Each structure stands twice: as C-alpha cells, then as structure tokens.
Amino acid sequence: MTTTIPESAAPLLLGRYRPHTLIGRGGMASIFRAHDETLDRDVALKLFRAGGAADMDQHHTELSALARLSHHGIVSLIDAGIDYSTPDDPRPFLVMELVRGTDLQATIDQRALTTEEIAEIAFDLAEALEYVHARGVIHHDLKPSNVMLVEYGTSTFRARARLADFGIALNASEDTADHGQETTGTAAYLSPEQAARLPVTTASDVYSLGLVLLQCFTRTIAFPGGQVESAMARLSADPAIPADLPGQWTPLLTAMTARDPDARPTMAALALAFRDEIFAATS
Template identity: 70%
Template sequence: MSAPGIPALLGRYRPQTLVGKGGEASVFRATDEILDREVAIKLYRSGGEEEMAQYRTEQTALARLSHHGIVSLIDAGIDYSAPEDPRPFLVMELVAGTDLADTLSQRELRTDEIAEIGYDIAEALEYVHANGVIHRDIKPSNVMLVSYGTTTFRARARLTDFGIAGGVVASSHDEEEGKTTGTAAYLSPEQASRRPATAASDIYSLGLVLLECFTRTVAFPGGAVESALARLTADPAIPDDLPDDWTALLRAMTDRQPEARPTAAELTPVFRDAVLASSRAVA
C-alpha cells in the first residue's frame, strides 16, 4: 500500500511505507515504477524559495559522488504537488543490511571488525572530502554494515545519509547563518561551538564512533545541549588498554584542535594496516 497523500515523485518513485522520521525529514521505502526496483526516498520538510535554491545547489554536488563506500544518490527533486508547500527529496539506493547502532546494541565487535569499519569509512571520507563535501553527521546509525550474501567477502561498512540536513557542500552558509548541523552526541568541538564544520569535524565524529565500537558506550551522553557542551572542556574517555595502537589513534582523531587531527587520507593506510594486523592475529 502506498504512503497516503504522497504522489509518485518525478512520475516514477512511489512511496510505499514510512521507515523513519526525524525533525528535518521522513524516509520512505519506495518503488521505482519504471525500473521495477525498490529505493529509499528522503522527503524533507517544506521551505521557502531561498531554501529551495540552496537545496538545488547541494543536490547537484551530492549527485556527483560515486564511491563503493557510500550509499548512492539516484535522483533528487522538489515536490511541488502542493504549490504552497514545496518539499525537496532525495532518492537513494536502498541498502540491505544492519546499521552499526543496531549491531552495537546486540553484540560486541572484534578488533578486526572495528578495523574494517574504520578502513571502509575513512576511505569513503577520503573520497568525499577530496570532492569538497563534508558529511557533518557521522554516527553509528549512519554506518550501514552490508553483507552481500557470500562467504568469500566480509560485510562492508557504507556511509549513508548524505542528506541536505546532515551533509552539505562545504561553504560559508552555516557560518553566516550561525547554524549547527549533526547529532549532538557525535558533534566535533567546533560544531558544538557553532564554528564552521570542516573535513576534520568528520574525523572527530568518526573517532567517537570507533571508540563506541570498543566501549559500547556513548562518549558524550545526555541532552543535546549538555552533550554538545561537554566536549568543549573535556576529551572523551579513551581506555588506556585498547589493543595495538588504538588508544593513541583515537586520541589523535578526537583532539579538540581540528588542525591536530589526522586527515582521512592519512587514516586510510593506517586502518588498512590495522585490518591486516588484526586478520593475522585472528588467523
């Protein structure tokens, strides 16, 4: 049954069931009626013409991203079926898998699994940052663990939700508007203090995600304001006894000074080595 009140977007993408809803958008499982395949649609709240122009600019940049480590954007547009209430939307690849947040709620991860996640996401961020895009909302629920149904290949971590609210083109727009985007528990210190996000902000957030993979505990819990402000005066509690060089690595990634953090390009080979070392240890 189709979602009530929502037409086929662009004449082909038919929303079916609501699978998620937040303050900025709703996500639907949908059908591409031309290619007869399932997709995901992220439908945003309405906005004025100025916001619509910003959405179009951001959609164009996001459409250029194509990498095996990110969930692909298939199409985008603005729904004008109700002219007084225009709503931008993204049509995305529907990925079968479990997000990292759900996985962490169910079981502990081995060190080799954490290394693989770090490598996959760092490699994706290296590509994304090289193309001038900042995700701004790296968190466990935005990391999908995708299994391809074979015994030969491990599950791959893929970065999702490059939506307008959570991941936009690097620009001065947020600085001018004094806005903060992202999820409070995983914000970098600069985002928490309403300074512009940079590629280093994604690295800090990834550091918190990987730390949570080890501890299964959110480093900065609490309400939005409490959580965001806590990292302005304190570093996350990183255990001293993590295996290999993980303690030093996570401390570097979560340094309060953005310029002191390693880049995604620097992290990718480090995580690749960690994957190889963990694999040998498991074997």
Template identity: 70%
Template sequence: MSEHEVPALLGRYRPHTLIGRGGEARVFRATDELLDREVAIKVYRSGGEEEMLQYRREQAALARLSHHGIVSLIDAGVDYSALDDPRPFLVMELVSGTDLQTAIVERTLAEREIAEIAYDVSEALEYVHANGVVHRDIKPSNIMLVSYGTTTFRARARITDFGIASGIVGPEPDENGTTTGTAAYLSPEQASREHATPASDVYSLGLVLLECFTRTVTFPGSAVESALARLRADPPIPGDLPGQWTALLTAMTARDPLARPPFATLTAAFRDAVIESDGVHASAGVSRD
C-alpha cells in the same frame, strides 16, 4: 488509499512502506516502475525555506560524489501533488542491512569488524574531502552496514545523509549562528560554532569508533551539555584497547584540529589494523589447536 493510489513521483517512483524517519525527512521503500527495481525515497517534511535549503545542499553534495562507500543518489525532484504543500525528495539507492547505531546496541563488535568499518568509512571520507565536501554529521546512525547476501563478502560500511554537508571552502550552511550537527558527535570547533573542516569529520569518526569499543556514548546529555563537555576535556580513551587503537583514537579526538591525522593517513592505519586483527585471530586459532 492503496499503494497503487499513491502518486508516482516523477511519474515513475511509487512509495510503499516507511523504513526510516529523522528530524527533517522520512525515508520510504519505493519502486522505480520504469526499471522495475526497488529504491529508497527521502521525502522532506515540507517545502519551507529551511527544508528546501537542506534539500538543495544534500542534492548538490551527492550529485558530485560517486563512491562505493557512499549511498548513491539516483534522482531528485519536488512533489507538487499538494500545491499548497510541495515536498522535495531524493531518490536513493536502496541498500540492505542495518545502521551502525543499531548494531552497537544489539551486539558486541569484534575488533576486526570495527577495523573494517573504520577502513570503509575512512576511505569514503578521504574521497569526499578530495571532492571538496565536509560531511559534518558523522554518527553511528549515518553509517549503514550493507549486506550483499553472500557468504563470501563481508558487510560493507557506507555513509548516508549529506543533509548538512558543506564545502571545504566557503560559508557554513548554518549562517544564522546556530550549531548544525548531532550534539554527541560534534567536533570541538563545531561546538564552538567555528568553520567545519575535514578534521571535524576525523574527530566525529573517532567518537564513533570509540563507541564501537565501549558501547557507550562519550558525550551524552542535552545538546548544550554534550557540546560543552568536549570543550572542557578530551574523551576518555581506554588504555587497554587492542593494537594501536588507543593511540589512533587519541590522535583523532585531539581538541586541536591541526593535531588530528588526515584520512589519507588513517585509511592506511585502519587497513593495517584489519591485517593485524587477522594475525591475532590466526595465532589464537593455532594456540587452541
């Protein structure tokens, strides 16, 4: 079947190539034939009860959020071209770049770049929490480093995948008692199957930033091994990280959620870290001359 024979979803969004896949969905590059632009379509693997719940949850979360640090929702629907197998889908903004997980594997990140990523994600999550949503699955593969194709502006970090997001007040989406999220980046309270709060996203981002420095997953292993490890010990934070990073990451990954700084505080701290890294680079440049 050629790409022109693939049905256009909602009569306008025609999928082309597969650009990503996860446990519950696949993501395609597609064309919005009405506006003649490229988009991304996230198609859930089936229209079963669990998949429909996740689809509705992600749709509801994204529909209430509009921020430059979040990949935007454009449209949504259910594909009924196969009546016995309906597939819910989300039409998303197509962004150009790579995810943070790939970047960590491919190269060593400079301190300034880590600080910029931290600032972008922290600012976005501060906005997300202010709008009553907890992401609950902050991890390197859910952070896109988006290039705008110019030499003037740096790549910007943007958050994706709100498939297991929950409200700050209300029941957890995983009401059957299972732990939802990616084991290596769960907060201790999530690993204990307790209610996730904004502080849970703080902890997860702390692990992500630690991995940016060390290029090592802090809590590897099976889902059970990884989840239990953080209940027994705090993550080892190197004492020789530049600037205030050791103190920041230690505070973010405190086992007590109440001991973790809020994103309003962290956003300012990361902005200062960007400025301080600029100062270090400028001084180094002078000394080399």
C-alpha cells in the same frame, strides 16, 4: 516501525516512483521504500518536509553534495524532484539506492563488535571520507545510525560499511565561519569546533569518526546528555579512551579526538593506519 501506504493514496513521483512503506523519519525528512515502476526495482525516497527558503537551500545543498559523489562506500543518488501532489504544499525529494543491511547503531546495540570488524568498518569509512573530502565536501553529521553495514549474500565477502545521509553536508570551500549561527549535526558526535560554532573543516569529520569508533569499542556514548550538555562537554574535556585497547587503537583514537583540529590526522593517513589494524587483528 514501518508503515505501509495504500497504493491508491501514494503519488507517482516523476511518473515512475511510488512510495509504499515509511521506513525512517528524521527532523527534516521522511524515508520511504518506493518502487521504480520504470525499472521494476525498489529504491529509497527521502521526502523533505515543507518549509521556507532556508529548507529549500538545505535541500539544494544535499543534492549538490550527493550529485558529484560516486564511490562504493557511499549510498548513491539516483534522481531528485519536487512532489506537487498537494499543490499548495510542494515537497522536494531525493531518490537513492536502497541499501539492504543494518545500521551500525543497531549492531552496537545488539552485540559486541570484534576488533577485526571495527578495523574493517574504520577502513571502509575512512576510504569513503577521503574520497568525499578530496571532492570538497564535509559530511558534517557522522554517527552510527548514518553508517550502513551491507551484506552481499556471499560467504567470501564481509559486510561493508557504507556512508549514508548527507543531509547537512557542506562544501569545504564554503565560508563556515559564521559565528553564532545555529549549530548543525548530532550533539553526541559534534567536534569541538562545531559545538563552539567555529569554522568547520574536514578535521571535524575526523573527530566525529573517532567518537563513532570509540563507541564501537565501549558500546557507550562518549558525551551523553541533552543537546547543550553533550555539545558543550567536549569543550572542556577529551573523551575517555581506554588505555588498553588492542593494537594502536588508543593512540589512533586519541589523535582523532584532539581538541585542536590541526593536530588530527587526515582521512588518507587514517585509511592506511586502519588497513594495518585489519592485518594486525587477523594475524
């Protein structure tokens, strides 16, 4: 459900961005459709909730991750700042490209995807994540609701999958071996090492992408349940991957969801494999 903010109550951020419609809400931030009054265009504005030093550190982590990424498969960062409209409650915000489309979770809920569509989505995401990983960033929270399927209004181009929300992205060079710290990510899509609070690498994104693509085929979550139940289930069991998936999908998803991170393929290898699956699905 969207909520419209009266213009008289909406602050003008950085002298140009005025939020007017609440379009999403998460644990750490709210997403608004806002208007850039300088360039006369709509943008997405992610306004973080007020918090302490740890929350500000998380904001800077996301900003750092997004600022150095520029790829057609990633929602672009436009601007950033802090909202001082309530002086005793300053709130950081990000201004991002407003992507018009449907998220993958909503699409899965509405209808079955064809094998060709799944292969195209897989290729788009693997290509974007190969780029992300090459620049030392781990997304850390891959899930269907963080994937936008964007239509460009032409009859000759298919919908493109674009990766959104780097809210808990990590630098791959950072020390992620702080055992016992809070597990971050969405429980249903955590890798085993995330669930066990072990060091996280780019292979964690591979595992999570495997679960997302498996859900595209089955339309069910591989590890349902509550936060703890879902996160811990994958430490003792592999996801149930149908043996009769078309093409090479069964071995591909099996390799992606191996419990040993070193046994999983790289995003570069997967991009090539997914491209082959597009050709196989259309031949």
